[in-house]
Amino acid sequence: MRTPSLPTTPTTRPSAVRNLGILAHVDAGKTTLTERILYATGTTHRRGEVHDGTTVTDFDPQERDRGITIFAAAVSCDWAGHRINLIDTPGHVDFADEVERALRVLDGAVAVFDAVAGVEPQSESVWRQADRHGVPRIAFVNKMDRAGADLDAAVASLRERLHPAPLVVHLPIGTEEGFVGVVDLVRMRALVRAEGDASATEGPVPDALREEALRRRRLLEEAVAERHPAALEEFCDREVLSAATLTGALRDLTRSGDGVVVLCGSAYRDRGVEPLLDAVVAYLPSPLDVPPVRGRNGGAEERRAADPGAPFAALAFKVNATPTGRLTYLRVYAGTLEKGDVVWDPTARRTERVGRVLRVQADRHVPLERAVAGDIVAVVGMRSARAGTTLCAPDAPVVLEPPGVAEPVVSVAVEARRRADAGRLAPALARLTEEDPSLVVRTDDETGQTVLSGLGELHLEVAVEKVRRTLGLEVAVGRPRVTYRETVGRGVTGTVYRHVKQDGGAGQFAHVVLDVEPWEEEFAFRSAVVGGRVPQEYVRAVEAGCRDALAEGPLGGHRVTGLRVTLTDGATHVKDSSDTAFRTAGRLGLRQALRSCAMVLLEPVAEVTVTVPEDAVGAVLGDLAARRGRVTGSVVRAGAAVVTATVPLAELFGYAARLRGRTQGRGTFTARPTGYAPAPADR
Numbered sequence: 064m065r066t067p068s069l070p071t072t073p074t075t076r077p078s079a080v081r082n083l084g085i086l087a088h089v090d091a092g093k094t095t096l097t098e099r100i101l102y103a104t105g106t107t108h109r110r111g112e113v114h115d116g117t118t119v120t121d122f123d124p125q126e127r128d129r130g131i132t133i134f135a136a137a138v139s140c141d142w143a144g145h146r147i148n149l150i151d152t153p154g155h156v157d158f159a160d161e162v163e164r165a166l167r168v169l170d171g172a173v174a175v176f177d178a179v180a181g182v183e184p185q186s187e188s189v190w191r192q193a194d195r196h197g198v199p200r201i202a203f204v205n206k207m208d209r210a211g212a213d214l215d216a217a218v219a220s221l222r223e224r225l226h227p228a229p230l231v232v233h234l235p236i237g238t239e240e241g242f243v244g245v246v247d248l249v250r251m252r253a254l255v256r257a258e259g260d261a262s263a264t265e266g267p268v269p270d271a272l273r274e275e276a277l278r279r280r281r282l283l284e285e286a287v288a289e290r291h292p293a294a295l296e297e298f299c300d301r302e303v304l305s306a307a308t309l310t311g312a313l314r315d316l317t318r319s320g321d322g323v324v325v326l327c328g329s330a331y332r333d334r335g336v337e338p339l340l341d342a343v344v345a346y347l348p349s350p351l352d353v354p355p356v357r358g359r360n361g362g363a364e365e366r367r368a369a370d371p372g373a374p375f376a377a378l379a380f381k382v383n384a385t386p387t388g389r390l391t392y393l394r395v396y397a398g399t400l401e402k403g404d405v406v407w408d409p410t411a412r413r414t415e416r417v418g419r420v421l422r423v424q425a426d427r428h429v430p431l432e433r434a435v436a437g438d439i440v441a442v443v444g445m446r447s448a449r450a451g452t453t454l455c456a457p458d459a460p461v462v463l464e465p466p467g468v469a470e471p472v473v474s475v476a477v478e479a480r481r482r483a484d485a486g487r488l489a490p491a492l493a494r495l496t497e498e499d500p501s502l503v504v505r506t507d508d509e510t511g512q513t514v515l516s517g518l519g520e521l522h523l524e525v526a527v528e529k530v531r532r533t534l535g536l537e538v539a540v541g542r543p544r545v546t547y548r549e550t551v552g553r554g555v556t557g558t559v560y561r562h563v564k565q566d567g568g569a570g571q572f573a574h575v576v577l578d579v580e581p582w583e584e585e586f587a588f589r590s591a592v593v594g595g596r597v598p599q600e601y602v603r604a605v606e607a608g609c610r611d612a613l614a615e616g617p618l619g620g621h622r623v624t625g626l627r628v629t630l631t632d633g634a635t636h637v638k639d640s641s642d643t644a645f646r647t648a649g650r651l652g653l654r655q656a657l658r659s660c661a662m663v664l665l666e667p668v669a670e671v672t673v674t675v676p677e678d679a680v681g682a683v684l685g686d687l688a689a690r691r692g693r694v695t696g697s698v699v700r701a702g703a704a705v706v707t708a709t710v711p712l713a714e715l716f717g718y719a720a721r722l723r724g725r726t727q728g729r730g731t732f733t734a735r736p737t738g739y740a741p742a743p744a745d746r
């Protein structure tokens with residue numbers, strides 16, 4: 064059994080905290096790197112391996128069985144007087160929402176790349192996610208010990224596909240099996256760990272590499288000076304940059320997102336891990352270096368800085384049922400939280416009592432007296448907080464922007480296998496959705512079946528398996544189905560809808576005239592009513608009614624998207640008109656209009672990347688064509704063919720097994736949902 068030692072002291076200086084995520088494509092080595100970081104920092108005393116199922120962060124039984132990260136796990140360690148709170152995130156696209164929630168609360172990230180494959184599809188997706196959240200990052204090119212590893216090629220693919228300004232600060236020493244360490248180009252020192260060494264040794268740059276190291280240092284100086292005015296000044300005056308100037312400029316460029324420091328190593332062989340930790344501390348921002356968190360207090364925007372003395376504000380980003388109790392993971396943005404405190408949930412409009420505050424070390428927890436601004440902790444005792452809930456001081460309310468939730472694209476019908484268990488299914492599913500907001504449960508109106516929806520086949524498989532393992536509930540699962548949508552192919556003008564109701568007491572009256580047209584965005588609404596014939600408040604009610612109508616389209620009850628509605632005319636009644644009447648008129652009026660429009664059924668499509676041995680390409684192309692796939696590219700890289708194609712998600716069910724069969728287990732693929740496209744008429 065692993066015995067992680069736990070940093071138990073509360074962090075009192077936000078400037079000494081680094082909250083970071085480890086992001087990458089599946090199998091790039093995030094979990095192994097996290098494991099080596101815990102070992103290098105003395106947090107653990109043995110190195111766990113993914114293939115042995117002994118890592119600290121992949122502690123869930125399913126993660127160990129499948130050898131992949133499914134849930135973002137938090138661990139903390141100390142390095143050079145700093146507290147590093149680290150979140151190991153899943154690399155598989157089905158769990159992208161878990162990454163999204165983690166990114167919302169992180170200040171920085173380490174993006175891990177495979178030195179042979181370079182930038183892979185999911186590394187591209189998580190990179191864009193981090194861009195959206197403005198999270199500064201460092202790149203770590205891992206697996207430098209593998210045959211075919213090439214730092215320069217990996218950097219070229221980074222530049223080509225992700226468009227950052229790469230600032231390469233390492234020169235590898237040795238190649239592939241002979242990779243033993245790196246030259247740190249900032250300090251011009253070599254860090255070598257030969258086979259059998261317990262730790263890295265620092266020394267002068269080996270003579271054989273001196274010239275190349277100087278050339279690369281020069282390239283680094285030029286790249287930095289080009290982007291950093293103070294560095295440029297020094298470079299112009301003295302024609303060189305000092306290590307101190309270089310370090311300061313690299314820090315500034317990382318934090319502003321104008322450059323990405325690139326390091327290399329081999330996590331598996333413990334090479335390049337300590338330099339990576341040094342870089343995290345030197346370049347990535349502390350909670351004080353990022354802009355104060357934004358929130359709303361009533362209608363007004365409010366910002367809270369990472370000040371332990373300020374009124375408390377925190378965002379819950381994960382909820383997890385554990386043997387310790389229901390854990391709510393919090394990023395504390397402002398103020399201090401002590402055990403026993405009463406905090407306010409402004410959205411649910413209720414108070415919550417904080418039972419205990421815990422430092423989380425994957426599946427282990429250590430009680431803390433308090434947590435201060437900038438820290439990431441878990442608390443026990445919250446009843447209603449979910450991922451995305453703000454918790455704040457009762458006398459200083461604020462609502463922080465919650466992370467977005469992805470729309471589900473795949474559904475399965477589920478039922479308890481044993482009749483006697485029928486009553487246990489609903490609470491079990493409710494618990495799942497509480498922990499993972501990207502899972503949705505509903506009852507099908509026509510069949511009465513319970514339908515579980517999520518982001519992919521694997522996502523749903525893992526969810527059902529969790530119910531079986533944790534609650535001992537056997538669940539029968541139907542065939543997976545994709546989530547269709549409907550859009551407007553050709554619009555209509557002048558749909559008249561009159562909502563009149565007269566039953567005894569107060570009547571209801573609303574009259575609307577609507578135009579509907581295809582639109583680029585999901586939904587837009589405007590009023591073109593002249594002369595105040597429909598007051599503003601009723602216009603808003605019509606819009607709300609139209610939004611209600613989007614839930615079910617006329618083709619098959621699917622969600623409607625891609626349209627603009629214009630309210631062109633209407634009429635009111637002095638006594639009988641109300642918000643409710645106009646909302647109803649908006650809903651029923653749009654429904655009527657959509658029935659007259661030419662509607663188009665949309666199905667989800669995914670960008671698929673298949674990597675196979677060259678001799679299997681023919682079979683793979685034929686199979687993709689049979690699945691209505693459109694091939695968008697094909698290249699040969701390190702002896703393997705990489706085929707990219709756009710394929711309807713509905714045709715991808717069971718593809719993993721099929722590909723394995725066609726390639727004798729040598730083929731792999733990833734699928735990234737990219738949006739919706741018109742479905743063929745027979746759907």
Ligand SMILES: Nc1nc2c(ncn2[C@@H]2O[C@H](COP(=O)(O)OP(=O)(O)OP(=O)(O)O)[C@@H](O)[C@H]2O)c(=O)[nH]1
Pocket residue numbers: 087088089090091092093094095096113114130131132133152153154155205206207208209328329330331332
């Ligand atoms: N040769 C080599 N193999 C490595 C290295 N780092 C990780 N691996 C191996 O690569 C495989 C994947 O590593 P993981 O650490 O599970 O990768 P991951 O990115 O966490 O994968 P997911 O959590 O599933 O997204 C494992 O078999 C590791 O042993 C490395 O530096 N060199």
